Amino acid sequence: MIKKVTSAKYREYTAIEDLEDSYDVIIVGSGGAGLSAAIEAKDAGATPIVFEMMPRTGGNTKKSSAGMNASETKFQEASGIEDSNNAFFEETLAGGNETNNEELLNYLVDHSADSIDWLDSIGITLDNLTTTGGMKVERTHRPSEGSAVGGYLINGLLDNFKEREIPLFVNSEVTGILEEDGKVTGVEVLINQTDKRTIHSKAVVVTTGGFGANFDMIVEHKPDLEGYVTTNHAGSNGSGISMISTLGGDVVDMSDIQIHPTVEQATGYLITEAVRGEGAIMVSEEGVRFTNEMDKRDIVSADIIALPEQKAYLIFDDGVKERVLAIEHYIRVGLVVSGESIEDLAEVMSLDADSLKGTIETWNKTVSEGEDTAFGRTTGMNEDLSTGSYHAIEIAPGTHHTMGGVRINTLTEVLNTDGNKIDGLYAAGELTGGIHGSNRIGGNAVADIIIFGRQAGKQVVDYLKN
Numbered sequence: 001m002i003k004k005v006t007s008a009k010y011r012e013y014t015a016i017e018d019l020e021d022s023y024d025v026i027i028v029g030s031g032g033a034g035l036s037a038a039i040e041a042k043d044a045g046a047t048p049i050v051f052e053m054m055p056r057t058g059g060n061t062k063k064s065s066a067g068m069n070a071s072e073t074k075f076q077e078a079s080g081i082e083d084s085n086n087a088f089f090e091e092t093l094a095g096g097n098e099t100n101n102e103e104l105l106n107y108l109v110d111h112s113a114d115s116i117d118w119l120d121s122i123g124i125t126l127d128n129l130t131t132t133g134g135m136k137v138e139r140t141h142r143p144s145e146g147s148a149v150g151g152y153l154i155n156g157l158l159d160n161f162k163e164r165e166i167p168l169f170v171n172s173e174v175t176g177i178l179e180e181d182g183k184v185t186g187v188e189v190l191i192n193q194t195d196k197r198t199i200h201s202k203a204v205v206v207t208t209g210g211f212g213a214n215f216d217m218i219v220e221h222k223p224d225l226e227g228y229v230t231t232n233h234a235g236s237n238g239s240g241i242s243m244i245s246t247l248g249g250d251v252v253d254m255s256d257i258q259i260h261p262t263v264e265q266a267t268g269y270l271i272t273e274a275v276r277g278e279g280a281i282m283v284s285e286e287g288v289r290f291t292n293e294m295d296k297r298d299i300v301s302a303d304i305i306a307l308p309e310q311k312a313y314l315i316f317d318d319g320v321k322e323r324v325l326a327i328e329h330y331i332r333v334g335l336v337v338s339g340e341s342i343e344d345l346a347e348v349m350s351l352d353a354d355s356l357k358g359t360i361e362t363w364n365k366t367v368s369e370g371e372d373t374a375f376g377r378t379t380g381m382n383e384d385l386s387t388g389s390y391h392a393i394e395i396a397p398g399t400h401h402t403m404g405g406v407r408i409n410t411l412t413e414v415l416n417t418d419g420n421k422i423d424g425l426y427a428a429g430e431l432t433g434g435i436h437g438s439n440r441i442g443g444n445a446v447a448d449i450i451i452f453g454r455q456a457g458k459q460v461v462d463y464l465k466n
């Protein structure tokens with residue numbers, strides 16, 4: 001029986017006194033990729049443990065909001081949505097400006113429905129559908145009542161940890177991966193920032209997330225992002241990429257760093273794409289639309305940056321507010337301004353009331369006619385903006401996702417610069433590169449971490465058996 005200690009308000013983690021000198025598999029990082037890998041490894045017969053550097057689990061995964069993309073799912077079928085793996089593949093490839101690693105992308109697409117089923121089978125049901133920018137049908141799966149995906153997903157995965165008694169050590173930063181004769185043999189871990197220990201293992205799965213919060217690394221790979229705010233949590237520091245590079249692991253696409261168009265600048269809060277997916281529009285300081293709000297993130301971001309003020313406003317009504325539960329949170333933390341009428345809202349925002357009113361009236365007509373002749377928007381148009389009071393959030397682009405990273409194959413084996421695998425070393429999630437190409441579609445990262453996290457968990461057990 002594992003002894004537990006409380007080190008977070010709502011969760012218990014494994015006591016550090018229970019840490020042993022050696023394990024089958026060490027998993028580094030407790031985001032969606034790491035937790036999925038651990039559950040699959042345990043279910044396949046191994047005894048994995050997880051090290052997490054932060055005092056709490058969840059990483060960026062816990063912050064994720066819109067949902068997880070998957071095609072040909074039972075939930076799409078039940079909602080009468082016609083989708084195909086081929087359409088998912090093609091739209092993701094187009095979204096990534098055709099620079100995606102097609103082998104990885106094929107694996108992702110082909111295993112997406114199965115991963116929605118797997119999550120459902122372990123108590124994580126994503127049966128409510130929406131869209132994000134760059135897709136033609138509702139493919140983004142989220143919890144039943146339309147709430148943000150991240151907290152629900154992490155809590156569900158942690159419930160499964162508890163059930164399986166998988167050890168999870170927080171405040172435990174892995175600082176190096178050990179290798180002998182070309183084989184991984186364990187890690188160096190710094191506990192509570194003071195106690196350095198060597199823990200042996202037959203294999204290591206690295207799931208440390210991206211480098212979106214490492215400003216030096218961002219500017220090194222993309223100098224024009226100097227000064228941008230980030231949506232990422234502090235643990236997205238690129239440490240996994242650095243440790244794997246030290247072992248000779250290859251990296252790809254490091255300058256492919258995504259900025260997200262709708263970030264509240266004072267807090268770095270990402271305003272979920274589901275707000276637009278459920279009907280919000282964006283206006284400039286002139287109170288007019290200036291882009292297809294549902295276009296790809298790189299295009300919408302560029303259109304905001306091209307405005308003289310380099311910022312914009314998301315505008316929505318009570319209908320959108322009811323359909324996107326995350327908005328209640330944005331209200332609670334003070335990001336939303338509201339008015340009983342369009343004129344009231346314009347006054348609070350110091351925008352021209354006639355202009356904003358005209359824009360919303362034209363938009364409502366566009367929705368009823370089903371054709372956006374101004375900007376060619378085709379999704380997020382099921383409902384107009386005419387329900388109850390009106391709301392706005394001021395936004396501008398912020399650094400969001402690092403598409404580049406460690407080079408892996410579809411077995412999640414880490415490859416060196418010669419294209420050969422490093423024995424016993426696996427990686428999954430945002431620290432890997434290639435899947436998304438140069439622009440990630442919203443909802444594809446959660447798909448990536450669950451699908452490849454699971455694959456890493458299964459593959460590492462196969463490795464142990466050989």
Ligand SMILES: Cc1cc2nc3c(=O)[nH]c(=O)nc-3n(C[C@H](O)[C@H](O)[C@H](O)COP(=O)(O)OP(=O)(O)OC[C@H]3O[C@@H](n4cnc5c(N)ncnc54)[C@H](O)[C@@H]3O)c2cc1C
Nearest residue numbers: 029031033059060061065066174209235429430443445446
């Ligand atoms: C605000 C926000 C909203 C998002 N919304 C969505 C969405 O709706 N849909 C979508 O598809 N994607 C979304 N994304 C992207 C997605 O959440 C991430 O790409 C994904 O969750 C990354 O998962 P991961 O498991 O690879 O890494 P993470 O979830 O970041 O987990 C990595 C963990 O590793 C830990 N770690 C790092 N280094 C070490 C070390 N050396 N030792 C020990 N531990 C370490 C970190 O502290 C962290 O807990 C969003 C991202 C953000 C920031």
